[in-house]
Amino acid sequence: MRLLHIAGARPNFPKLAPVHRAVCIAGWEQVIVHTGQHYDLAMSEQFFEQLGIPTPDENLEVGSASHAVQTARVMERLEPVLVDRRPDWVLVYGDVNSTVAAALAASKLGIRVAHVEAGLRSYDRAMPEEINRIVTDRLADLLLTPSRDASETLKREGEPDEEIAFVGNVMIDTLVHALPAARASGFRSQLGVGDGAVVVTLHRPSNVDDPVRLGRIAAGLRQLATTRPVVFPAHPRTRQRLAAAGIDLGEVLVLDPIGYFAMLDLVQSAFAVVTDSGGLQEETTALGIPCFTLRDNTERPVTVTEGTNVLVRDPSAVAGLVSELTQRKPQGRIPEGWDGHAAERIVQALAERDR
Numbered sequence: 230m231r232l233l234h235i236a237g238a239r240p241n242f243p244k245l246a247p248v249h250r251a252v253c254i255a256g257w258e259q260v261i262v263h264t265g266q267h268y269d270l271a272m273s274e275q276f277f278e279q280l281g282i283p284t285p286d287e288n289l290e291v292g293s294a295s296h297a298v299q300t301a302r303v304m305e306r307l308e309p310v311l312v313d314r315r316p317d318w319v320l321v322y323g324d325v326n327s328t329v330a331a332a333l334a335a336s337k338l339g340i341r342v343a344h345v346e347a348g349l350r351s352y353d354r355a356m357p358e359e360i361n362r363i364v365t366d367r368l369a370d371l372l373l374t375p376s377r378d379a380s381e382t383l384k385r386e387g388e389p390d391e392e393i394a395f396v397g398n399v400m401i402d403t404l405v406h407a408l409p410a411a412r413a414s415g416f417r418s419q420l421g422v423g424d425g426a427v428v429v430t431l432h433r434p435s436n437v438d439d440p441v442r443l444g445r446i447a448a449g450l451r452q453l454a455t456t457r458p459v460v461f462p463a464h465p466r467t468r469q470r471l472a473a474a475g476i477d478l479g480e481v482l483v484l485d486p487i488g489y490f491a492m493l494d495l496v497q498s499a500f501a502v503v504t505d506s507g508g509l510q511e512e513t514t515a516l517g518i519p520c521f522t523l524r525d526n527t528e529r530p531v532t533v534t535e536g537t538n539v540l541v542r543d544p545s546a547v548a549g550l551v552s553e554l555t556q557r558k559p560q561g562r563i564p565e566g567w568d569g570h571a572a573e574r575i576v577q578a579l580a581e582r583d584r
C-alpha cells in the first residue's frame with residue numbers, strides 16, 4: 230500500500246500527524262506533499278517539529294493568493310507529482326483550499342482519494358471552506374467521518390454506505406498525545422499567565438474582513454480584559470486587518486501565532502475560549518472548557534449538542550456571556566470516537582479497501 234498525504238495549511242498538520250504515525254506502524258509506504266499554502270515558521274514548520282511529522286517529501290510552494298489562483302497552483306504543481314509517484318490513495322485533510330485542489334487533481338488521474346474529516350457542513354456557502362468540503366466529499370472514494378452526524382449527512386446527500394467510515398476525530402488523537410508535552414512546555418509561566426485566562430483566536434473573513442464587525446468584537450474583548458487576562462494569539466491575516474482598521478485591543482495580550490504545545494497549554498487551563506476556529510471548538514469540547522464561537526453556524530454541531538460550545542451571533546454579547554460563567558459552568562460530554570484512536574481506525578478502513 231502506497232499513500233500520499235496532502236498538507237497545506239495549519240489546521241491540516243494536527244490531523245496528519247496521528248495518521249502518519251499509524252501508517253508507520255502498519256508498515257505501509259507513505260509520502261507527504263506540503264502545498265506551501267501556509268509557509269511561515271510559526272504557521273507550518275513549528276507544527277511539523279512539535280508533532281513529530283517528518284519533513285515533507287515535496288513542497289509545492291504555492292504561497293498566498295486569491296482562492297482561484299491558490300487552488301489552481303496546487304492542482305498544476307501536484308499533477309506531475311501524482312503522475313510520478315502513482316500512490317494507491319491520496320489522503321486529504323479538512324477543508325482548506327489545498328484539500329479541494331488535491332482531491333480534484335487526484336480524482337481526475339483516477340487515483341483514489343480518502344477524505345479525513347468528511348461530512349461536515351455549515352450550510353453556509355459564504356464560507357470558502359463549505360465549498361471545499363462539498364466538492365471534496367463528492368470526489369472522495371473514502372469518506373472518513375469524525376462524528377455520527379457527519380456520516381448521516383453524507384448518506385442523505387446520496388453517498389454510498391460502503392464509501393463512508395465513521396472513524397472519530399483525529400484532532401483528539403493529537404490532543405491526547407500532546408497534552409503532557411503541552412503542560413510541561415512552561416509556556417504560560419513564561420508568559421506570566423496563570424489558570425483562568427480567556428484565550429481568543431479569530432481569523433475567519435466573516436469576522437476580520439469587515440472593520441465594523443471587527444471593531445465590535447474588539448470592544449467586547451477590551452471589556453473582558455478589564456476583568457481577567459485575555460490572551461489572543463493572532464493569525465497574520467487578523468493582525469493585518471486590525472492594523473489597517475486602526476483598532477486598539479486595550480489590555481488584551483496580543484501574540485504572534487504560537488505553536489501547538491503553547492496553544493494547548495493555554496487552552497487546557499483556560500477559563501473560556503472565544504474563537505471562530507473549527508479545531509478549537511473540538512479541542513475545548515474534548516477538554517471540557519467552555520467555548521464561545523463567534524459565528525452564526527457551525528459545521529461541528531456535536532460540539533454544541535454534546536460538548537461545551539455555544540454559538541454567539543452578536544459579538545457585543547461575548548463579555549457578558551463569559552462573565553456569567555462564574556455562576557453556570559457549561560457541562561459537556563465527549564462525543565463518540567473522540568478517544569485518541571481515530572487514526573488506527575483510518576488505517577483499518579483503508580486496509581479493508583485494499584485491492
Ligand code: UD1
Nearest residue numbers: 238239240266267268269272293324325326357358465466
Ligand atoms: C486558511 C484556510 C482556513 C483555515 C486557516 C487556518 C482556506 C480557504 N482557508 O485560511 O480554512 O481555518 O487557513 O489558519 O484554505 N499568511 C501569512 N503566513 C502564512 C500563511 C498566510 O502571513 O504562512 C497570511 C497571508 O497574508 C495570506 C493570509 O494570511 O494572504 C491568508 O492565508 P490563506 O492561506 O489564504 O487563508 P487563511 O486565512 O490562513
